[in-house]
Amino acid sequence: MGQESSRELSWGRDYLMVVPDHFRVEYRINPFMDLEDQPDPLTTRTQWDAIVAAITDAGGTVTVLDQRADAPDMVYAMNLGLPLAGPEPVAVVSHMRYPERRMESATATAWFTDHGFGVRTIGSDGIGAHFEAGDAFAWRGDLIVGYGPRTDRLALKHLAHDLDVRVHGVRIVHPGMYHLDLAFGPLDASRAIVCPDAFSSQDAARLLDLVPDPLVITEAEAMTFCANSIVIGRTVLMPACPDRVRLQLEAWGFSIVIVDVSEFLKGGGAIRCLTNPLDVTLGRDLMTGRGQVIATGSM
Ligand code: ARG
Numbered sequence: 001m002g003q004e005s006s007r008e009l010s011w012g013r014d015y016l017m018v019v020p021d022h023f024r025v026e027y028r029i030n031p032f033m034d035l036e037d038q039p040d041p042l043t044t045r046t047q048w049d050a051i052v053a054a055i056t057d058a059g060g061t062v063t064v065l066d067q068r069a070d071a072p073d074m075v076y077a078m079n080l081g082l083p084l085a086g087p088e089p090v091a092v093v094s095h096m097r098y099p100e101r102r103m104e105s106a107t108a109t110a111w112f113t114d115h116g117f118g119v120r121t122i123g124s125d126g127i128g129a130h131f132e133a134g135d136a137f138a139w140r141g142d143l144i145v146g147y148g149p150r151t152d153r154l155a156l157k158h159l160a161h162d163l164d165v166r167v168h169g170v171r172i173v174h175p176g177m178y179h180l181d182l183a184f185g186p187l188d189a190s191r192a193i194v195c196p197d198a199f200s201s202q203d204a205a206r207l208l209d210l211v212p213d214p215l216v217i218t219e220a221e222a223m224t225f226c227a228n229s230i231v232i233g234r235t236v237l238m239p240a241c242p243d244r245v246r247l248q249l250e251a252w253g254f255s256i257v258i259v260d261v262s263e264f265l266k267g268g269g270a271i272r273c274l275t276n277p278l279d280v281t282l283g284r285d286l287m288t289g290r291g292q293v294i295a296t297g298s299m
Contacts, residue, residue, distance in 0.1 A: 005253050006213065007189035008233050011138065013060045015230070015275040016083075016111075020048050020075040022067045025266055029073075029098045030178050032268035039263035048075075050259050051237070051271060058232040058257070063278065065111055071104045075264065076273040078181060080108035082133040083117055084163065086281045091117035092159065097130045097150045122158045129154035134179035134273060137186060138280045139168075139210060146180030146199075148172040153295070160291045165282050168210060169295030170203040177222060181272045185227040187236070191215060191252065193229070193245075195222040202296050215248050225261075228270035230277075239270035 023044055025033050052062050067074045074080075079101070081093040091112035096102050105121075112119050122131040135151040136159070137144050143165050147153045149172055160167040170180070174197060177183040183198030190212040196204035197219040208214050217227065221242045229238040236254050239261045249256055261270050 005188075006191055009186055009188055009231055011085075011280040012186075012231050012277050013233075014063070014277065014279045015055060015060060016063050016065060016077050016080070016278055017048070017052065017275055018065050018067050018075050018077045018080075020044050020067060020264075022069045022072055023075045023263075023267070024072045026072045027098075027100050029100060030268040031176055032265065034266070037266055039266050044263040047259070047261050047263055048274070051261070051274060054237050054257050054259050055230075055232065055275070058235040058237065060232045062275075063115075065107070068103065068107055071101065071107070073101050073267060074104045074107070076134070076267065076269045077276040078134045078269075078273045079132050079179075080104060080276055081112060081119075082136045083112060083276065083278050083280065084138075084282055085279050089117045090120055090163070092120045092122060092131065092133070092136075092162070094132045095122050095128075095130050095155075096132055120162050122155050122162075128152075129158060131155040131159070132179060133276070134181045135172075137180060137184060138282050139186060139192070140189070141282060142166040142168060143282065144168045144170065144180065144184065144207070144210065146170050146172045146184070149175065149178035156293045156295065160293045163282070164291040166291075167293045167295075168206070169293055170207050171200045171296065172198055173200050174198040174219070178268075179273070182225065182228055183222055185229055185231075185272060187215065187231055187249075187252070187254065188234075193217055193227040195219065195227060198222065200296065206296065215245065217242075217245060221245060225265065225270035228272040230271055230275055237271050239265070 177198035
């Protein structure tokens with residue numbers, strides 16, 4: 001598709017965010033967390049406010065949820081669950097890999113229920129499959145789900161069945177890209193940022209096959225968290241943007257807004273992690289009954 005423009009994403013205007021009143025690094029569940037390097041509370045709040053302002057300036061909206069005092073990572077709202085809008089809104093609440101974050105799901109369940117979402121859970125049925133919503137993206141009517149470091153492969157079956165969608169599973173093998181949203185980021189209807197180094201080579205190829213126009217980034221570029229950006233129409237809100245990535249985004253007609261989120265990088269997350277899109281719809285609205293998992297190897 002080269003330099004022509006492509007349709008904007010049908011989602012990504014309305015976000016849920018968690019006010020960072022109790023954000024700190026209390027344990028180490030990813031390679032970025034260092035108990036000796038704590039976020040400064042005032043800078044944290046200033047940076048969070050700047051994200052809210054940038055979303056609003058770009059034409060988006062933010063709904064806020066208070067942070068539980070006992071859940072320091074709850075600021076990474078993307079992981080609360082996977083909400084799907086439409087005539088019958090549903091939200092799949094995360095069943096976190098690490099017990100340190102599991103209390104967040106009770107608050108997420110209450111919030112989604114209060115806001116009209118039918119709540120689904122994965123893994124709380126005794127089977128124990130973990131699912132973290134930072135591993136799941138709507139893409140061209142289907143779902144792409146990363147598994148390995150956080151989400152279990154078994155969760156993909158539940159997602160496909162419960163949501164009646166096609167799920168493309170991709171195995172994450174890079175410890176620094178422990179959630180899909182650190183290595184993959186939809187930009188518009190045909191373009192997405194992809195870091196192949198995050199995935200098994202077979203699955204990197206499968207993922208690239210799903211994206212007509214990928215913006216392929218290197219491991220070093222991904223470590224700037226540039227894939228962990230959000231897109232509102234043709235505005236990309238990014239924590240950082242390597243020059244090469246900027247050139248391609250601008251050639252495609254995107255405008256780039258950088259928001260410094262240094263304090264949140266200390267917990268291992270950036271702008272995508274801090275925002276949970278509430279306006280995502282999937283092919284399920286077409287009622288095509290396609291619940292199936294497509295992944296490497298047999299499921
Ligand atoms: N400290 C959090 C964790 O390790 C960071 C979560 C980042 N969120 C994301 N969607 N990638 O769970």
